[in-house]
Amino acid sequence: MASEWLLEMVGISKSFPGVRALDDVCLRVRAxxxxxxxGENGAGKSTLMKVLNGMYRPDVGEIxxxxxxxxxxxxxGALDLGISMIYQELNPIPAMTVAENIFIGREPVYxxxxxxxxxxxxADARQLFETLGLAMNPSARLSSLSVAxxxxxxIAKAISFDSEIIVMDEPTSAITDREVEKLFEIIRTLKAANxxxxxxxxxxxxxxxxxxxxxxxxxxxxxxxxxxxxxxxQSLISMMVGRRIDEMFPKEDVPLGxxxxxxxxxxxxxRVRNVSFELRRGEILGIAGLMGAGRTELVETxxxxxxxxxxxxxxxxxxxxxxxxxxxxRNRIALVSEDRKLMGLNLRASVxxxxxxxxxxxxCNLGGVIRARQEVxxxxxxxxxxxxxxxxxxxxxxxxxGGNQQKVVIAKWILTNPDIIILDExxxxxxxxxxxxIHKIMVALxxxxxxxxxxxxxxxxxxxxxxxxxxxxxxxxxxxxxRADFSQEAVMASATGSH
Amino acid sequence: xxxxxxxxxDGYGNKVKQIAARYGIYIAFVVMFVFxxxxxxxxxxxxNILNILRQCSINGIIAVGATLVIITGGIDLxxxxxxxxxxxxxxxxxxxxxxxxxxxxxxxLAVGALFGGxxxxxxxxxxxxxxxxxxxxxxxxxxxxxxxSDGRPVINLSDExxxxxxxxxxxxxxxxFLFIAVVLIGAFLLHFCKFGRHVYAVGGNELxxxxxxxxxxxxxxxxxxxxxxxxxxxxxxxxxxxxxxSPAAGAGYELDAIAAVVIGGTSLAGGTGAVLGTVIxxxxxxxxxxxxxxxxxxxYFQQIVKGIIIISAVLLDQYTKNSR
Numbered sequence: 001m002a003s004e005w006l007l008e009m010v011g012i013s014k015s016f017p018g019v020r021a022l023d024d025v026c027l028r029v030r031a032x033x034x035x036x037x038x039g040e041n042g043a044g045k046s047t048l049m050k051v052l053n054g055m056y057r058p059d060v061g062e063i064x065x066x067x068x069x070x071x072x073x074x075x076x077g078a079l080d081l082g083i084s085m086i087y088q089e090l091n092p093i094p095a096m097t098v099a100e101n102i103f104i105g106r107e108p109v110y111x112x113x114x115x116x117x118x119x120x121x122x123a124d125a126r127q128l129f130e131t132l133g134l135a136m137n138p139s140a141r142l143s144s145l146s147v148a149x150x151x152x153x154x155i156a157k158a159i160s161f162d163s164e165i166i167v168m169d170e171p172t173s174a175i176t177d178r179e180v181e182k183l184f185e186i187i188r189t190l191k192a193a194n195x196x197x198x199x200x201x202x203x204x205x206x207x208x209x210x211x212x213x214x215x216x217x218x219x220x221x222x223x224x225x226x227x228x229x230x231x232x233x234q235s236l237i238s239m240m241v242g243r244r245i246d247e248m249f250p251k252e253d254v255p256l257g258x259x260x261x262x263x264x265x266x267x268x269x270x271r272v273r274n275v276s277f278e279l280r281r282g283e284i285l286g287i288a289g290l291m292g293a294g295r296t297e298l299v300e301t302x303x304x305x306x307x308x309x310x311x312x313x314x315x316x317x318x319x320x321x322x323x324x325x326x327x328x329x330r331n332r333i334a335l336v337s338e339d340r341k342l343m344g345l346n347l348r349a350s351v352x353x354x355x356x357x358x359x360x361x362x363x364c365n366l367g368g369v370i371r372a373r374q375e376v377x378x379x380x381x382x383x384x385x386x387x388x389x390x391x392x393x394x395x396x397x398x399x400x401x402g403g404n405q406q407k408v409v410i411a412k413w414i415l416t417n418p419d420i421i422i423l424d425e426x427x428x429x430x431x432x433x434x435x436x437x438i439h440k441i442m443v444a445l446x447x448x449x450x451x452x453x454x455x456x457x458x459x460x461x462x463x464x465x466x467x468x469x470x471x472x473x474x475x476x477x478x479x480x481x482x483r484a485d486f487s488q489e490a491v492m493a494s495a496t497g498s499h
Numbered sequence: 500x501x502x503x504x505x506x507x508x509d510g511y512g513n514k515v516k517q518i519a520a521r522y523g524i525y526i527a528f529v530v531m532f533v534f535x536x537x538x539x540x541x542x543x544x545x546x547n548i549l550n551i552l553r554q555c556s557i558n559g560i561i562a563v564g565a566t567l568v569i570i571t572g573g574i575d576l577x578x579x580x581x582x583x584x585x586x587x588x589x590x591x592x593x594x595x596x597x598x599x600x601x602x603x604x605x606x607x608l609a610v611g612a613l614f615g616g617x618x619x620x621x622x623x624x625x626x627x628x629x630x631x632x633x634x635x636x637x638x639x640x641x642x643x644x645x646x647x648s649d650g651r652p653v654i655n656l657s658d659e660x661x662x663x664x665x666x667x668x669x670x671x672x673x674x675x676f677l678f679i680a681v682v683l684i685g686a687f688l689l690h691f692c693k694f695g696r697h698v699y700a701v702g703g704n705e706l707x708x709x710x711x712x713x714x715x716x717x718x719x720x721x722x723x724x725x726x727x728x729x730x731x732x733x734x735x736x737x738x739x740x741x742x743x744x745s746p747a748a749g750a751g752y753e754l755d756a757i758a759a760v761v762i763g764g765t766s767l768a769g770g771t772g773a774v775l776g777t778v779i780x781x782x783x784x785x786x787x788x789x790x791x792x793x794x795x796x797x798x799y800f801q802q803i804v805k806g807i808i809i810i811s812a813v814l815l816d817q818y819t820k821n822s823r
Contacts, residue, residue: 303710305709305710324709324712325709325710325711325712326712326714328712329711329712330712335710337710342704342706342707343704343706343707343710344707344710345704345707346699346700346703346704346707346708346770347703347704348699348702348703348704348770348771349699349700349703349770353696353699353700356696357696357700357708357711357713358711358712360693360696360697361693364692364693367692368692368693368694369691369692369693370691370692370693370696372691412711
């Protein structure tokens with residue numbers, strides 16, 4: 001008997017060490033429909049899709065295609081079963097041509113010779129673009145294309161497999177409105193050809209435009225599936241944020257001091273647009289928003305990692321120009337970056353060497369010789385203060401847990417005695433105990449009169465820890481809430497740009 | 500086999516691996532040393548040991564500079580050519596009736612530091628891969644030393660100058676003391692000074708170093724300048740010892756230095772390593788050359804053995820690191 005569903009994923013669970021990423025999740029998709037998968041960052045959408053495309057094997061659960069149970073073995077296995085995917089992060093090969101990128105690994109060859117039939121490959125690519133209504137030169141190098149064009153190549157590639165199911169993970173994050181229209185046309189064509197599209201996006205207006213059905217996920221769990229006609233932005237948002245048992249946050253009210261930082265019309269290309277805000281001593285300013293909203297770009301611009309294209313920054317009432325992180329540190333700003341392995345730590349060095357790095361000169365004599373005993377003492381003090389679990393200050397940072405690594409980054413920056421502390425996703429990927437300790441550290445710092453900016457994608461954390469919340473969407477500030485007016489629904493509405 | 504005995508066997512194996520990971524290179528050196536002592540009656544004699552040390556000193560001095568460069572994640576291919584240019588420049592002002600001996604010494608050091616500094620400047624400001632910059636510089640400097648000397652070796656050097664590489668103190672060749680001095684300077688800078696810590700920081704994670712407010716360009720300039728300076732010093736010692744400033748000197752020395760660094764456990768990926776390891780790496784290469792000579796192995800065959808040792812050392816390193 002033919003199943004009503006083209007694809008069924010039933011009772012899928014997947015755990016990683018310390019995290020239950022998916023807990024009994026279900027997804028049922030009809031042929032000839034667009035099925036949106038929705039949830040906050042970290043809700044488990046991407047993990048579920050990685051189970052579907054064979055990258056992860058579920059711990060428990062069954063995947064059925066047209067009612068038949070299937071095993072998906074790797075990306076190749078998924079493609080063979082007719083499942084292809086457009087990834088959120090592009091991974092093109094810039095030095096190769098458009099056609100080469102599309103047909104990589106399955107290039108048409110002359111007979112059985114292994115020599116690529118370039119003419120056929122380019123002709124196939126051209127035909128593909130014609131059916132999709134795209135104007136693109138198959139022999140152009142990827143490196144000569146704009147990001148939006150690369151995204152369209154990626155979309156064309158996913159469709160060229162002639163798959164039954166096409167997963168699109170944030171396909172519009174890098175493309176303009178005109179290309180979105182094009183993409184929607186393509187999706188409608190696919191639908192008419194009785195294919196299924198699984199569409200992941202944070203953009204509410206797109207979802208209501210294109211999706212037939214929506215499945216909402218939250219904290220790795222399945223919440224509900226509804227027909228789009230039966231949903232409103234409001235009801236969707238309340239499903240996304242849900243009513244959660246409130247975590248305990250150690251937030252205390254600290255009397256606010258004078259304004260230490262004021263940002264006026266800060267702009268960085270089209271990533272950050274005309275952002276203005278003020279920050280006071282003792283204040284924790286939360287910055288909420290969805291992935292790609294420009295929050296990290298905003299703080300990196302303040303810190304001098306990115307060049308601002310317009311706007312002014314004042315510190316303590318004085319205009320300052322910050323062109324490099326050195327300038328920022330001199331102005332007593334600290335940045336605990338989003339990706340500690342990329343920007344925060346030297347993983348190959350010891351805990352002590354990481355902690356003392358920024359202000360090493362303070363522990364040196366005039367000749368630049370390190371006063372070893374003093375340095376060790378300072379490192380030990382920071383290890384104690386932040387309760388970093390190490391076997392010795394000589395332990396290599398790479399061997400620490402994520403939570404302890406994060407504490408090393410914080411210990412390192414606090415040692416510079418900053419006035420303004422920027423924490424970008426300070427508790428991402430760390431366990432609950434370490435998380436709560438980091439929250440306590442934030443409160444203690446605020447009590448000392450430090451001004452804190454905290455970016456977080458976890459709504460309960462932003463709501464629980466902030467005195468004030470700034471919400472960003474597409475590079476702009478779309479909402480500002482004082483603690484008295486906090487609500488998950490309002491923040492989420494601003495974050496999705498639906499105000 | 501019971502679970503318990505499996506576990507304990509595994510624990511024992513792990514311990515062996517840990518020791519091998521930490522002291523592998525020292526153990527290898529000792530084994531080689533003992534083996535050669537037993538095999539050849541001439542190996543373990545005072546004169547032969549001094550001979551090995553003297554032969555090691557020039558490569559060792561260059562390798563200390565290479566260690567700094569490689570810890571930042573870079574590479575310097577120009578040091579062999581800098582040896583030649585420094586040798587020719589120093590020798591050209593070292594005639595018996597020209598200047599006091601300090602002048603050729605300063606000229607040789609200055610030439611080395613200058614071209615090392617230019618390497619560093621281009622790498623830091625131009626953001627070009629060190630491999631490319633120093634490859635180009637290798638050719639430029641080699642050409643420069645040929646132009647300067649008109650392709651002919653510079654001879655007739657003062658006795659004082661010839662003492663630097665040929666003299667003895669307390670019966671020990673002077674270059675051995677100079678090698679020890681450079682090792683101490685290198686180790687002091689790297690392990691006790693702010694500069695050294697910054698060298699590790701840049702090699703360990705350059706972006707994190709930038710975000711931490713380090714002047715990464717200055718650190719890079721520093722290491723390449725020192726690498727050039729030490730190569731210049733090696734050029735002085737070499738020309739003094741053979742009493743000739745030869746424009747062909749030092750060919751391939753850059754690779755010997757890199758080999759010593761790598762055998763000594765410093766990773767080409769940057770961020771890890773130590774001067775002591777490089778000293779051991781230098782001694783291993785020197786002892787092996789000497790031992791193979793004593794065992795009457797042809798110099799052609801010695802090259803093959805050297806290559807095998809380089810690859811084995813890194814394989815051993817990789818193996819022990821992965822199993823940790």
